[in-house]
Amino acid sequence: MDLMEALRTRRAIREFTAEPVGDDLIKELIAAAILAPSSSNLQPWGFAVVLGGERLHALGTEAKSYAAAHLATDSPLHAHAVDPTFEIFHGAAALIVICAVNSETQSAEDCCLAGENLMLAAHAKGLGTCWIGLSRPWLNAPATKTELGIPAGWHPVAPIILGHRKTLPAPTAREKTIVLWCR
Numbered sequence: 001m002d003l004m005e006a007l008r009t010r011r012a013i014r015e016f017t018a019e020p021v022g023d024d025l026i027k028e029l030i031a032a033a034i035l036a037p038s039s040s041n042l043q044p045w046g047f048a049v050v051l052g053g054e055r056l057h058a059l060g061t062e063a064k065s066y067a068a069a070h071l072a073t074d075s076p077l078h079a080h081a082v083d084p085t086f087e088i089f090h091g092a093a094a095l096i097v098i099c100a101v102n103s104e105t106q107s108a109e110d111c112c113l114a115g116e117n118l119m120l121a122a123h124a125k126g127l128g129t130c131w132i133g134l135s136r137p138w139l140n141a142p143a144t145k146t147e148l149g150i151p152a153g154w155h156p157v158a159p160i161i162l163g164h165r166k167t168l169p170a171p172t173a174r175e176k177t178i179v180l181w182c183r
């Protein structure tokens, strides 16, 4: 897929088939992710891969409980967290959590760039992704790291669900953007 076409047509996907995503495909996506630039080329990322729709459903229940307990009740996201029908991981087959493996000041930015690479690579391969920021505080909780086997010194930055999409929504327009030409 042409890069500009991929940028234009990638969408956040929230409806998936039950088909699993194979390890080799995930390895390919991670290989694409780590082509991202990083500050001083430190490549300060680690990838925690959680597989299985049922497992993600169960973990999603935990993530929602955590969000419900920690979000302000007037947050628009709180309503999702307490909605029993809401699937925080949207029925995806896999969750890839890109983690900063050190506390360097720009490691989080590096992980975000890797995340965009991963999402575009998945799109180019006909798969769907969605960044699930709502799950990030839960992923950073020590008990969650222990449960998933994420090292205590890693900092989850980019939780990205992955799966075989049911549909690809049409490209969306962006808001009018302010550009200052500081000539």
Ligand SMILES: Cc1cc2nc3c(=O)[nH]c(=O)nc-3n(C[C@H](O)[C@H](O)[C@H](O)COP(=O)(O)O)c2cc1C
Binding pocket: 010, 011, 012, 013, 014, 130, 131, 132, 133, 134, 135, 172
């Ligand atoms: C940092 C970040 C956090 C996000 N968190 C969530 C989330 O928790 N749940 C969700 O369904 N989508 C989440 N999204 C997806 C956005 O809602 C989506 O990218 C946005 O609406 C634009 O749509 P598009 O990606 O289809 O262009 C997140 C995206 C980003 C970049």
